[in-house]
Amino acid sequence: MLYVWGRIRPAKSPFSARLHEARSQCHFANAPAGPPPAFSKRTVNDRFVPGTPATLIRNATVFTGDTILHERDVLLDQGLIQSVSSAFEHRASPDTVEIQAAGAWLTPGLIDMHTHLGVLSMPLLPSHADANSQMSPIRPMLRSIDAFNEHDLSVRRTLSGGVTSALVLPGSLNNIGGQAYPVKLGSLHDRPPSSRVIDPPRSMVMNGEAGHARDDLYPPNTGMQRPDGSTSFRQIKMACGENARKYHLVRMDEAWNFRSMLERAQKLRARQDDFCARLATGQLDYAPPSELHFPNEQEIDVLVDVLRGRTKVQTHCYTMNDLDAFVRHANEFQFPIAAFHHAHETYLVPSVLHGAPGGAPAAAIFSTNANYKYESYFGTPFQPELLRSHNITPIIKSDHPVLDSRRLLNQAAQAHHFGLHELDALRAVTSAPAHVVGLAHRLGHVQPGMDADVVLWDRHPLQLGATPTHVFVDGRSEFEVLHSSGPAPDGTKPQQAPPSAKFHDDMARVRNASEAIADQRVLAFPTPVKHVPAMVLHNLSHVYLRTDGPLRLHHGQGRVLVFAQGQVRCFGDESCLASAPAHAHHMDTQGGVVLPGLISYGATLGLSDIPSEASASNGEEKAQDERSDLPRPMSRAVDGLVFGGHDLLRAHASGVSTVVSAPPFEGLYGSVSAHFDSGASSVLDKMSVRASSVALHAKLAPSEDGRFALSTQVALLRAQLNHPKTPEWEQVASGRLPLIVATDYEHMAAQMILLKRAMPQVRLVLDSAAPLHRIAAELAEADIPVLLPNQVWMFGWERCDRLAGPPVSAETELGVLLQHGVRVGVRIDEAWEASNLLWETTWAAQDAHVTDAATILSWLTTNLEDILQLPASSSDVVVYDSNPFAYGAKVLGVGTPRGFELFP
Incomplete structure (x- = not known):
């Protein structure tokens, strides 16, 4: 029953005050969600920082969020986009800051619709890992904003990548993980952290708010007052599938969790509607105070708003059966679904999404990340375009820190490479997420009246290496200096979109083979x-x-x-x-x-098809007793190779012809890597194994069981080299087999320099994402090569001092190492990254201002052969x-x- 209360009169007695409060609760509970009614008439942004000068960006190529306009001037003032006019028509006042774009691309600020910024903050420390509650699989009352950590170093780095707004979600271990909040990533300007929330819903009490007097917090010219009692949309994170296995649930348990909680909410809504109906008809005018309480339960009030259409449902869901089940739940309880997140199999069942109440949900997806668990095994890089062709909105997200949110636009560029139209790729990180989270009235577009969140780019935004030169949030320039990435290997920074690759035949095959893909008769890439x-x-x-x-x-x-x-x-x-x-x-x-x-080094490529499944993986070697006089035989990659896995085949189709991998292990040391052909079908194939023993691997990192301090590990490593206990260690000690030591600690890398000086015959190689720029000269002098990832973002404390690279810093770790003459090779962290190896290495080269293509290729070919003494391929x-x-x-x-x- 819909109930709308008219003007609420002030109370005159305790009884009338209770009655007035009850009427207010009914008024707010049934009011609509969406923009404030007079928002389009605002003249100043409610987030405007007084004293911010007006800015005129002259002669830009503007992506508006819908289309492309050439030769446009864009005026920012009062935290708003004031005008988008033909170039040079606008006459700026003397105190207006002018930026000459010279045809450069201007886009809306990017929106990351799935991130854990602030709740899984970087550096990632157990004391600040707040994304997932472990109390219960059902926690709808939790709120991500209550855990947002302002010390997260990724917030400002993400902003430097042009991401100005983000939907901060709880994690996905819970079926109902809690409420999400859209936030601005710009500077706080002495405001409290909660001020990041964009138009907080009424359920979030703001600092300074008393009773229901929220409108008193906003001047009328902000357009934020809501005399109709309306609210902005709330956001809820739900999740189906594998992750809830932590709670020992099967999918039938999950379905009951959703349905039972929604039934509770349904009953609560009925009680609320009945109460408000009796109140409206005067039946409670003389009721005792005990009967004048508006029925509510804070635990599930957000789910009542789901049923009222006032909460956007953001659901982590991968597989056909999970998508189908959740749409059934939505139809049973008649609520719309804003988006399915991750959603790797949506392209296989588009009709299921179109059967959801209120229209097909959007799909918030990765571009190429897949295969990390069985739910993601049937993904395809063609999904964004396949979804668009089925009238399902593709949205690109980071899931930070799974992927670096600073590189959000790069994923949209990859989606374009695999067939998504230029405009749709740009919409996927701007206007599309703005619409889905219910904020398209102020975000995601470059047009008059919108928040002045805009980004100016050094080349076309979908070109490899595109980097912001200016980032504005609410009309304020967020960085005094942004360092641009270097040009492409051909020496240019193209201002036109790259073409999509010619995957027409593959796309048609995948489009028409849903059932064959589902039962693994056909591959989706x-x-x-x-x-x-x-x-x-x-x-x-x-x-x-x-x-x-x-x-x-x-x-x-x-x-x-x-x-x-x-x-x-x-x-x-x-x-x-x-x-x-x-x-x-x-x-x-x-x-x-x-x-x-190309040669891919690192991860478990060829040793695991699905890393999370024991039967689809070689497994991880458990920690040895490093002090034992009788260590067990070393695990050898050549003995566990499995060909034909999805990551391996995708890498092969992307130009990676051979791979160097080592079995993962716990503890200090434990395995020997092999060099093998990515396209072989068996170790019995001709030349499938190029080298059975490449290097012995060790790592210096805090042990999971806390048995050995880092200093003890160095001592054990030195002892093993002085008194080898296995044939492999004898080869390492004599210099016949390389020793690859993985560590992300700068001080451990320094210890390895000392070890090399003491034992020059040892062919020591560092595998490291540590901040090595301060010891680059010493690494070169000691002739210690470095295998490093082509992109790195914060994880542990040990990486905090790493050079971030453009646009945050002018220099990169790779660039400094090269300047000092350190031999380098590129490695990957996860197996799926091998299919992007050349792209990401080229971007790393651009950030290091290296334009020679042969040099870039050497990091993936001849340098690796030299460092690891591989047979020439x-x-x-x-x-x-x-x-x-x-x-x-x-x-x-x-x-x-x-x-x-x-x-x-």
């Missing part, structure tokens, strides 16, 4: 369609070849390459055709580019249809000693 023993590539434009020396670039139209008998037989002009076998397959690449096969080649150092290029084929594989 690019796969080879043909295998030939010999290949002739015509009309190549650029070829990077390695022989006995460094990589060399050969360029010029019309080049020919002959690949036969598992290697490059000839490269040059048409005369090479004489060396081509008669049965060779011919391809006109139309300007294609050939690279050496000069036989491996990958051909792309265009420039592979930018988005838009597609792999056409991969050549290895097994032959040449063709992709559609």
Whole structure:
């Protein structure tokens, strides 16, 4: 029953005060959710910081949130976008700050619709890990804003990436994890942390608010007053699927958790409606005070608002069956779903989403991150475009700290690479999330009257390496200086969008094979369609070849390459055709580019198909007793290789021809890595294993069981080198086998320099995300190579002093190491990252202002061969249809000693 109360008169007695309060509660409980009624007439942003000067951004290319406008001036004042006009028409006042955009791109501030900023704050310490309650799987009354940590170093770094607003969610271990809050990431300007919340709902009592006098907190010109009793939308985080296994629940338990709590809310709503109806008809005018209490339960009041349509439901949900079940719950209790998050299988069942009450939910998704658990195993990089084609809104999110929220726009760029239209990719991180969280009246658009949250970019926002040059929140410039990333390897910062890669055939195959994908007969990502023993590539434009020396670039139209008998037989002009076998397959690449096969180092690629499933993984070696005189045999990757996993196949389809992996282990030391072919089907294949013993691995990190301090670990490592107890350690001590020591601690890296000085024969290699820039000269002097990730964000305390790189700092760890002559190679942290290896390494190079493509490739090929003494993989080649150092290029084929594989 809908109940709307008119004007509420002030009370004159205790009884009338109780009656007045009851009427107020009914008034607010039944009022609508959405923008304040006079919001469009505001003349100043309620978040405006007095003294902020007006800013005129001249001659920008503007993405408005819907379309693209060229040669526009944008005026920011009073915390609002005041005008978007033709370039140079606007005459600025003398005190207006002017920025000459010179055609650069201006976008709305980005919105991350799924982040744990502040509640899983960086550096990640147990004392501030507040995302998940472990009290119960059902905690609707919890509020993320109550745990938001202002010491989170990621907040300002995320802002530097152009993300100005974010929906801060509780975690996903609980079926109902609590209430989420949309926040601004700009500076507080002496305001309390809770002031970050954008238009707090009435359920959140604000500082200075007394009774129901919230409107008194806002001047009329802010448009924030709500005389109709309305509220902004609340947000609730729900989650189905694997994560609640922590509570020993199966999916039937989860379904009952949702339904039983919604039934409680349904009954509470009925009691409230009945109370308000009796109050409205005068039945309670003379009731005793005990009967004048508005029925409410704080534990579930947010769920009542779900049923009233005043709470946006944000649901972590992956699989077809979970999506289907949750839509059934929504239909049973008649509430809309704002978005499914992660939602890896939405593309398989779009009709299920269209069956939800109130219209199809949006899907807040990753672009390429997948396979980390069974729920994500059937994901596809084509999902954003497939969803759009089914009239389901794709939204790109970070799930920070799962992915770095500073790189949110990069995920949208990857979605564009895999087919999502330029405008839809930009909407996916601006206007689309603004609409879904109910804030499109003030966020996500560049148009008059909107909050002045805008970002100016150094190149087209979807180009690899795009970096903000200016970030404004509520009209205020947030950074005095932002350091731009360097140009692409071709020396440019393109102002036009990159093309989408030509995945038309793969896209059509995935679109039409839902059932075959679901039962694992068909793969949902690019796969080879043909295998030939010999290949002739015509009309190549650029070829990077390695022989006995460094990589060399050969360029010029019309080049020919002959690949036969598992290697490059000839490269040059048409005369090479004489060396081509008669049965060779011919391809006109139309300007294609050939690279050496990339080497992926790190993670568990080839050792686990699904890391979270024991039966789909080699497993983790438990800690040895490092003090034992009889250590057990070393775990060897070559003995546990599993080919054909999704991450391995996706890496292969992205140009990674070989992999170096070591079995994961607990404790100080414990495994030997192997070098193997990413496209092989078995260790029995020809050349599937290139090297069975690459290096012995150790790590210096706090032990999980607390047995050994870091200083003790160094002592044990030194003792093992002085008195080796296994054949592997004897090889390391004599310099015949490299020792890779993983540590993210700068002081431990310094100890390794001392160890190398004392034992120069040991071939010591650092695997590190530590802040090494302060000891780069000493690393070079000691000739200690470093394997480092191509991108790093805060996790532990040990990484706090790491150079963040553009736009936060001008320099990067990689750049400083290179300046001092340290030999470097690039590694990955998680197996899925291998499919993005060349992109992310190219971006790392741009941040380090390295533009030589051969140098970039060396970090993924010849440097790794040199550092790890791998057998040269000069036989491996990958051909792309265009420039592979930018988005838009597609792999056409991969050549290895097994032959040449063709992709559609």
